[in-house]
Amino acid sequence: MPLYTYLFLLIALSLIILSIRFFILRKKNISVELYIEALRNENNGHFETAVITYETALNEVNKIRFHGTLKNKIIQKIKLLHTVVEYNNNLHFIR
Numbered sequence: 215m216p217l218y219t220y221l222f223l224l225i226a227l228s229l230i231i232l233s234i235r236f237f238i239l240r241k242k243n244i245s246v247e248l249y250i251e252a253l254r255n256e257n258n259g260h261f262e263t264a265v266i267t268y269e270t271a272l273n274e275v276n277k278i279r280f281h282g283t284l285k286n287k288i289i290q291k292i293k294l295l296h297t298v299v300e301y302n303n304n305l306h307f308i309r
């Protein structure tokens with residue numbers, strides 16, 4: 215068989231695998247749902263709950279390994295929320 219038929223089969227197989235993976239990840243994207251829930255908790259002022267949910271979302275993102283920007287956003291949010299929680303705890307001691 216000529217080389218171009220092997221190349222065509224390789225391209226077709228890789229497209230099928232990538233499309234199946236895309237549809238599976240799109241349906242089972244728990245990390246994005248957890249991120250949205252944590253963002254909702256953060257906006258409502260439940261910072262401790264938001265930190266826990268962000269950490270759970272970060273664990274889910276690490277399992278998938280394809281959401282680099284989401285991982286960076288979650289890490290920044292966790293750092294910020296730890297600072298806010300510490301500030302609120304220190305504010306209670308001052309009063």
